[in-house]
Amino acid sequence: MxxxxxxxxxxxxxxxxxxxxxxxxxxxxxxxxxxxxxxxxxxxxxxxxxxGIPYWVGGQxxxxxxxxxxxxxxxxxxxxxxxxxxxxxxxxxxxxxxxxxxxxxxxxxxxxxxxxxxxxxxxPVRPDLPGADAPGVHGVQTLDDGQALLDTLAGTRGRRAVVVGAGYIGVEMAEALIRRGFEVTVVNRGREPMSTLDPDMGRLVHRAMEGLGITMVNDAEVTELPTGEDGRVRAVATRDAEYPADVVILGIGVxxxxxxxxxxxxxxxxxxxxxxxxxxxxxxxxxxxxxxxxxxxxxxxxxxxxxxxxxxxxxxxxxxxxxxxGGGYATFPGVVGTAVSKVCDLEIARTGLREKDARRAGLRFETVTIESTSRAGYYPGAAPMTVKMLAEARTGRLLGVQIVGREGAAKRVDIAAVALTARMTVEEMTALDLGYAPPFSPVWDPVLVAARKAASKVRSG
CATH class of the missing domain: 3.50.50.60 (FAD/NAD(P)-binding domain)
Known part of the structure; x- marks a missing residue:
């Protein structure tokens, strides 16, 4: 027509x-x-x-x-x-x-x-469980969802919140609820929060979240969302325990x-x-x-x-x-899988492949993990960060990077995202001409420290 x-x-x-x-x-x-x-x-x-919905809910x-x-x-x-x-x-x-x-x-x-x-x-994934559609249970995908949650938070007398799921939405909503003055429990089916990370890096997120006053429950399968006489949700039940809740956020993914x-x-x-x-x-x-x-x-x-x-x-x-x-020509070549998030002052970033992704793709690889700081160690405000790097065995091609740390950690993943797109080796990364000054980085940026260690491991392997 x-x-x-x-x-x-x-x-x-x-x-x-x-x-x-x-x-x-x-x-x-x-x-x-x-x-x-x-x-x-x-x-x-x-x-x-x-x-931006979690940050609207949290008040930022x-x-x-x-x-x-x-x-x-x-x-x-x-x-x-x-x-x-x-x-x-x-x-x-x-x-x-x-x-x-x-x-x-x-x-x-x-x-x-x-x-x-x-x-x-x-x-949003909504579990087929008793109570999943009860008042007080919220998914967060649209502005309508965010408004409904804010209305519930404003009208809830109790201050107990349970977040089901510990992916990006789960941890961001945990922060939003902490900011709103709620006692927060996160119930997670996985071994550690943030399944987009390897479990050893997820463990760092787990410890940091507990340090913020968030109760973490891992390896827990939710079986029911029990309701009270008024029909509203009153708890989140697993096979082993029941966690009281005045509001429940579903952060299981989409x-x-x-x-x-x-x-x-x-x-x-x-x-x-x-x-x-x-x-x-x-x-x-x-x-x-x-x-x-x-x-x-x-x-x-x-x-x-x-x-x-x-x-x-x-x-x-x-x-x-x-x-x-519109009559022109353009293409979208693909992605390397870059994502960043935060929970309070903890920054979380990843790009490329996790260990299980590399195995699924049939790749042999080496891994290294280093600890460094966001600035020169002597400069005020230097914050710790952990960097994990995966490199292909023999070739040394960069396969993935995960970073967990404080201020200044997350956006460093962009260095790795560019290196992945360019199919650089970890050896080539060690020569990258990155910006340096004590307020911004140690003389060897943490990503380059990880690349040096990975290059050495590939050579010795």
Whole structure:
């Protein structure tokens, strides 16, 4: 189909980072007469920072509107027909159309497309357990979720909070609740918090969290969320114990929201995410693209498909998709798996492969762990940090880096992210010309100290 004047219609499903970045970039390249853009968003907000929600809940971000990069009205002012509170319920690939329901009125209608962008995001994992849907139990994925949690915190007399899960969301929400004056317990199924780290590095996070007054419960499988006579959650139960709770946060992670794509017969990967080519075009489709938390991406270190739901990638996907849908050309080569987080003053970072990732990829490797400081040891404020590095046996190619430390630790992972992208060896890394002054680094930066030790181990191996 085409609109008046010979133009085409681009339909976007999902109004957050990937979807609206794609719509905005396509609009920059093509005017309204050349390309009509219709976007559907089932929520109340568009183009918001989900990553900022824990900091809004914790009070560092004072108001919700600070997390909104661009409002629906601002998108519409740029000739994007953004339809809020409208959920796409079906994709008809053969007929090149989508069916959408207005969530307020209940009315349904079909919209034809020439080009389609699927940016349906992710959904929080909600355990199929008794009490999981009780009042007082919260997931944290959207601004609506954050507001509901803040309302609960404001109206809760008790001050006991239990966080289920100890990944990024879990540890960040633990900090937010500590800041709100709650007694916090984190119940974690894994051996240590932060499964994105190796267990030995996760153990450092465990100790630091306990030092902040957070009760850590590891190796614990939640079996039930018991409720009181009023129907509200009152505890988190495991096989071995019960932890009283006035509020429960589910931080178990997310899964790609691909039910629409699956029903339409589009290709999904082992992690449940959509599979795309380098141009972010859905494999086997000429005029359908997908990006953000609903897709799988290529890990440039392992060479395997991976599910990495991060806003940084979603925005890049959107730029690539919008360029291609707008008639240009762009590609997204993949990721190295970089992520940073914090809990109070503890900084946590990782990039590349963990030990189990390297084994799964069939790689032989060496590991080293070093302790250093963020600044010259004699300079005020020098804080400790631990750096773990993985290097491929024989070749010495850098495979991964994990960092746990205080102020100044986390962003050092960017050095390793660039080195991984460039496929550098640890030997080559030792000669990197990094900035040095006592307020910023020891004369040998901690990442380079780890690289020297790794290079020596590879040589001796």
């Amino acid at each position: 085409s609109i008046g004047g010979g133009g085409q219609r681009l339909v976007v499903i999902g109004g957050d980072a990937a979807g609206m970045s794609a719509a905005s970039q396509a609009r920059r390249l093509r005017g309204p007469g050349e390309l009509e853009i219709v976007a559907f968003e089932r929520g109340h907000f568009t183009s918001f920072s989900a990553c 971000v004072p108001e919700r509107e600070r997390l909104i990069a661009r409002t629906a009205e601002e998108h519409r002012a740029r000739d994007i027909d953004l339809r809020m509170r409208t959920e796409v319920t079906e994709i008809d690939v053969a007929g090149q159309r989508v069916r959408a329901r207005d969530l307020d009125s209940g009315t349904e209608s079909w919209t034809s497309y020439d080009k389609l962008v699927i940016a349906t995001g992710a959904r 899964r790609p929201e691909t039910a629409l794509a699956r029903a339409a017969g589009l290709p999904l990967g082992a992690h449940g995410g959509l599979l795309t080519d380098l141009a972010m075009r859905v494999r086997g489709q000429e005029d359908i693209w997908a990006g953000g938390d609903c897709v799988e991406v290529l890990n440039l270190v392992s060479g395997q498909e991976q599910y990495v739901p991060l806003g940084t990638h979603a925005n890049k996907h959107g730029q690539v998709i919008g360029t291609n849908a």
